[in-house]
Amino acid sequence: MVTIATLGSHSALNILAGAKDEGFKTLLLCERSRTFYERFSVADEIMYLNSLSEIKDPQLQETLIQKEVVLIPHGSFISYLDIDSLETEFTVPILGNKYLFRHESDRNLEREWFLRANVRIPRTFSPDEIDTRVIVKYHGAKGGKGYFTADTPQEFYHKQKENEEKAEIQIQEWIHGVTMYFHYFYSPLNRELELTSIDRRYETTADAVVSLPNREPTYVVVGNFPLAIRESLLEQVFDIGDKMVEASQTLHERGLIGPFCLETIITDKPEIVVFEISARIVAGTNIFVPYSPYSYAKYFEPMSAGRRIAREIREAVARGRLKDITT
Amino acid sequence: MVTIATLGSHSALNILAGAKDEGFKTLLLCERSRTFYERFSVADEIMYLNSLSEIKDPQLQETLIQKEVVLIPHGSFISYLDIDSLETEFTVPILGNKYLFRHESDRNLEREWFLRANVRIPRTFSPDEIDTRVIVKYHGAKGGKGYFTADTPQEFYHKQKENEEKAEIQIQEWIHGVTMYFHYFYSPLNRELELTSIDRRYETTADAVVSLPNREPTYVVVGNFPLAIRESLLEQVFDIGDKMVEASQTLHERGLIGPFCLETIITDKPEIVVFEISARIVAGTNIFVPYSPYSYAKYFEPMSAGRRIAREIREAVARGRLKDITT
Amino acid sequence: MVTIATLGSHSALNILAGAKDEGFKTLLLCERSRTFYERFSVADEIMYLNSLSEIKDPQLQETLIQKEVVLIPHGSFISYLDIDSLETEFTVPILGNKYLFRHESDRNLEREWFLRANVRIPRTFSPDEIDTRVIVKYHGAKGGKGYFTADTPQEFYHKQKENEEKAEIQIQEWIHGVTMYFHYFYSPLNRELELTSIDRRYETTADAVVSLPNREPTYVVVGNFPLAIRESLLEQVFDIGDKMVEASQTLHERGLIGPFCLETIITDKPEIVVFEISARIVAGTNIFVPYSPYSYAKYFEPMSAGRRIAREIREAVARGRLKDITT
Numbered sequence: 018m019v020t021i022a023t024l025g026s027h028s029a030l031n032i033l034a035g036a037k038d039e040g041f042k043t044l045l046l047c048e049r050s051r052t053f054y055e056r057f058s059v060a061d062e063i064m065y066l067n068s069l070s071e072i073k074d075p076q077l078q079e080t081l082i083q084k085e086v087v088l089i090p091h092g093s094f095i096s097y098l099d100i101d102s103l104e105t106e107f108t109v110p111i112l113g114n115k116y117l118f119r120h121e122s123d124r125n126l127e128r129e130w131f132l133r134a135n136v137r138i139p140r141t142f143s144p145d146e147i148d149t150r151v152i153v154k155y156h157g158a159k160g161g162k163g164y165f166t167a168d169t170p171q172e173f174y175h176k177q178k179e180n181e182e183k184a185e186i187q188i189q190e191w192i193h194g195v196t197m198y199f200h201y202f203y204s205p206l207n208r209e210l211e212l213t214s215i216d217r218r219y220e221t222t223a224d225a226v227v228s229l230p231n232r233e234p235t236y237v238v239v240g241n242f243p244l245a246i247r248e249s250l251l252e253q254v255f256d257i258g259d260k261m262v263e264a265s266q267t268l269h270e271r272g273l274i275g276p277f278c279l280e281t282i283i284t285d286k287p288e289i290v291v292f293e294i295s296a297r298i299v300a301g302t303n304i305f306v307p308y309s310p311y312s313y314a315k316y317f318e319p320m321s322a323g324r325r326i327a328r329e330i331r332e333a334v335a336r337g338r339l340k341d342i343t344t
Numbered sequence: 345m346v347t348i349a350t351l352g353s354h355s356a357l358n359i360l361a362g363a364k365d366e367g368f369k370t371l372l373l374c375e376r377s378r379t380f381y382e383r384f385s386v387a388d389e390i391m392y393l394n395s396l397s398e399i400k401d402p403q404l405q406e407t408l409i410q411k412e413v414v415l416i417p418h419g420s421f422i423s424y425l426d427i428d429s430l431e432t433e434f435t436v437p438i439l440g441n442k443y444l445f446r447h448e449s450d451r452n453l454e455r456e457w458f459l460r461a462n463v464r465i466p467r468t469f470s471p472d473e474i475d476t477r478v479i480v481k482y483h484g485a486k487g488g489k490g491y492f493t494a495d496t497p498q499e500f501y502h503k504q505k506e507n508e509e510k511a512e513i514q515i516q517e518w519i520h521g522v523t524m525y526f527h528y529f530y531s532p533l534n535r536e537l538e539l540t541s542i543d544r545r546y547e548t549t550a551d552a553v554v555s556l557p558n559r560e561p562t563y564v565v566v567g568n569f570p571l572a573i574r575e576s577l578l579e580q581v582f583d584i585g586d587k588m589v590e591a592s593q594t595l596h597e598r599g600l601i602g603p604f605c606l607e608t609i610i611t612d613k614p615e616i617v618v619f620e621i622s623a624r625i626v627a628g629t630n631i632f633v634p635y636s637p638y639s640y641a642k643y644f645e646p647m648s649a650g651r652r653i654a655r656e657i658r659e660a661v662a663r664g665r666l667k668d669i670t671t
Numbered sequence: 672m673v674t675i676a677t678l679g680s681h682s683a684l685n686i687l688a689g690a691k692d693e694g695f696k697t698l699l700l701c702e703r704s705r706t707f708y709e710r711f712s713v714a715d716e717i718m719y720l721n722s723l724s725e726i727k728d729p730q731l732q733e734t735l736i737q738k739e740v741v742l743i744p745h746g747s748f749i750s751y752l753d754i755d756s757l758e759t760e761f762t763v764p765i766l767g768n769k770y771l772f773r774h775e776s777d778r779n780l781e782r783e784w785f786l787r788a789n790v791r792i793p794r795t796f797s798p799d800e801i802d803t804r805v806i807v808k809y810h811g812a813k814g815g816k817g818y819f820t821a822d823t824p825q826e827f828y829h830k831q832k833e834n835e836e837k838a839e840i841q842i843q844e845w846i847h848g849v850t851m852y853f854h855y856f857y858s859p860l861n862r863e864l865e866l867t868s869i870d871r872r873y874e875t876t877a878d879a880v881v882s883l884p885n886r887e888p889t890y891v892v893v894g895n896f897p898l899a900i901r902e903s904l905l906e907q908v909f910d911i912g913d914k915m916v917e918a919s920q921t922l923h924e925r926g927l928i929g930p931f932c933l934e935t936i937i938t939d940k941p942e943i944v945v946f947e948i949s950a951r952i953v954a955g956t957n958i959f960v961p962y963s964p965y966s967y968a969k970y971f972e973p974m975s976a977g978r979r980i981a982r983e984i985r986e987a988v989a990r991g992r993l994k995d996i997t998t
Contacts, residue, residue, distance in 0.1 A: 239904065240899055242569055252380055522893065571958065575957070641712065
């Protein structure tokens with residue numbers, strides 16, 4: 018009997034609540050300080066770790082395999098496990114295709130994915146090419162920390178010097194428009210792409226009602242708002258999603274599996290410009306527990322992103338195809 | 345046995361999901377490119393059209409009448425059918441009062457409606473009268489495309505010359521405050537006005553977190569956020585709604601039927617200033633599938649705008665009064 | 672048999688809908704003009720009053736006691752009953768600890784509470800000490816009316832002179848970040864702190880998409896948006912909540928009982944800075960009728976703030992402990 022497990026952060030409430038909805042046993046792997054998960058009813062068992070990176074420990078992995086765990090990866094999971102060891106040494110079955118995480122974490126590989134899918138993306142620049150407003154981003158999922166904008170090479174060099182972040186950067190064209198985050202689910206069992214929900218991030222300090230003079234806005238994501246899209250744009254939304262799934266199969270033979278997210282900006286054409294992909298569940302789905310308008314129009318019952326994952330696992334188990342949705 | 349049908353755009357997922365909730369057969373009329381509706385479970389049947397304007401075809405109308413279709417109109421429906429032919433040549437029963445669509449599409453007739461209802465509205469100006477900030481709008485439901493602001497006659501003429509839109513305009517006082525969109529339902533069967541939900545539109549580029557220097561914001565609606573109102577303001581909300589229903593009966597003997605929406609701005613008095621009416625379902629209800637706080641406090645079950653429509657049709661059929669809610 | 676009652680404003684739909692969900696009889700005390708409550712199905716009985724302050728009338732109180740009423744207090748309730756008479760002369764059982772309302776209404780007592788809890792709060796200033804951006808607030812729950820900002824003593828004195836509000840003020844450091852409102856429920860029966868939901872207020876004119884030149888933004892709350900928080904911040908959220916509960920027991924022996932709210936700003940560290948507490952239900956919970964992601968992860972059923980209150984009353988009645996949750 019499969020147990021659904023995840024790490025205590027990011028979208029764990031969503032994932033485990035969905036697992037309970039589908040009747041699974043649940044396990045949470047969690048730092049000792051995060052006892053707050055005990056205040057909810059989502060985890061049948063909590064294993065406290067000194068650090069989430071203990072998940073790499075072979076002994077612990079063995080224990081999880083004994084428990085027939087399927088582990089649901091999320092943004093924090095990817096931060097704590099380095100991708101090399103995840104690909105080569107991690108043996109617990111993971112829902113999704115872990116060989117694509119590299120392509121969401123490295124902005125150059127991510128860009129390659131977008132180009133293969135032929136979706137509209139922001140132009141990129143070397144510092145000296147900057148001739149329009151750009152936004153400067155770091156590699157990896159850091160929740161927007163340290164991002165800054167510039168209009169000229171001079172401004173770029175000046176701000177980069179002040180910045181503490183020393184990771185690799187990518188300089189993107191600033192797309193003028195509003196952000197939207199599309200949460201998809203690709204089912205290998207049904208060979209079907211679904212839209213589970215849409216959110217808008219809440220960023221501090223960019224979303225402060227009053228901006229302070231002489232203070233650059235920051236883009237640290239601290240929450241999410243639920244959103245519905247103008248229905249005529251759904252054609253583009255599914256078109257882009259389909260293209261990303263198709264292109265993913267040229268990056269790794271098994272392609273995208275399960276939940277993924279496209280981070281976009283909608284211009285006033287209106288056109289959807291994609292600037293990031295996450296090849297796993299994204300926290301913007303959390304506000305849609307237990308209902309989303311889009312999943313309701315398919316399932317006519319509560320269907321969160323977490324539950325959709327658990328539903329796929331339940332069906333895979335029933336059909337003896339769990340190996341088709343895990344890596 | 346009645347079939348509930350609508351066109352594939354705007355709020356079709358909402359409308360058809362609600363129809364399924366109430367046990368109706370459903371039909372979607374849809375452009376060929378919009379196959380994405382097949383990914384949801386709302387349409388029992390999809391008829392693909394080369395263009396939505398084929399809905400005017402007498403043969404197609406005959407087919408729909410044979411199927412005992414009740415057609416649910418929405419913003420895209422009104423754009424595709426010109427109002428003259430809708431009033432005189434269209435024979436498929438439409439939920440709502442189609443003779444009021446003229447009054448939402450023509451800003452002068454709309455203004456007449458507001459004046460009869462005696463609700464607070466923005467002042468209007470001729471170009472040379474502009475002595476405060478104004479917003480310039482085009483007639484018809486174009487999702488905010490081409491709107492611009494001006495503070496002086498000079499600025500108005502300058503911006504108008506640059507603008508590509510050549511439709512008729514209305515120049516409105518810029519009301520300083522926040523937007524709110526109230527979704528009502530007037531039941532002729534119960535002679536009762538309900539509030540189904542409230543939203544705030546998501547407009548690009550006006551809602552972009554950072555505005556670009558020397559670039560006028562644009563007001564293209566691309567999504568909707570759910571919202572609850574300060575409860576003490578509900579008195580005004582129902583008062584305004586009642587007045588608009590009453591005034592509608594002086595415009596056409598049957599008055600408003602079913603869903604309608606008042607587009608408003610709330611000032612810091614706080615006072616509700618109405619700037620538009622839609623005499624049919626509005627897409628801002630889409631985020632409230634399947635639940636809304638306001639419909640829950642009446643029905644204690646999932647009650648989207650789409651379902652509320654279907655419920656009214658179900659009751660009308662049961663009482664043999666379908667003719668009282670269709671035109 | 673207990674009847675759940677409240678005053679017709681603020682969060683009455685939420686409170687009474689929750690009471691109905693739990694099977695209680697409900698009573699609404701309401702001004703004559705607010706007949707709109709009759710359009711919903713939440714009140715079994717409505718008693719119309721000429722003014723909500725009639726609630727102080729001993730005869731009326733006697734009637735309520737006869738009906739075995741438990742009264743649910745909210746922001747409007749506190750405005751209409753002066754706190755002295757509420758503490759000494761009001762005899763109808765109130766859900767919650769009415770002896771703490773003084774500590775939310777007086778900014779100095781509130782500050783004492785924060786200091787005892789040792790949570791991060793904005794610095795306060797006397798007018799002449801202003802050396803950074805500050806926000807000037809009035810005592811009591813006035814929905815943000817009259818608040819203003821200043822950067823210098825001169826600006827403060829200038830704006831204060833123009834302002835009509837003459838109540839006592841508090842000058843707070845302007846915290847740069849985004850607002851979040853955390854809705855908690857402390858159960859004395861289970862000795863447990865829960866998070867029921869999170870919202871962001873909609874303020875006019877501060878949230879207007881375009882600000883007007885030479886016009887100070889105003890902060891009148893007219894609505895609420897639903898929100899989910901970045902999950903890693905929940906540790907801080909519960910930590911702060913626990914500290915406020917603990918500190919409340921040093922202010923009054925019975926401490927916090929039932930629903931309360933912390934009004935906060937999230938900086939880009941990210942750190943949660945608390946600037947207000949409400950020792951009772953707050954209207955930001957209204958958008959979460961009937962569902963919230965956080966209450967779902969505990970109860971796996973619709974659980975609004977109103978219903979959570981009613982559930983506690985139901986359990987208290989069943990265990991003969993109603994006196995433990997009322998004052």
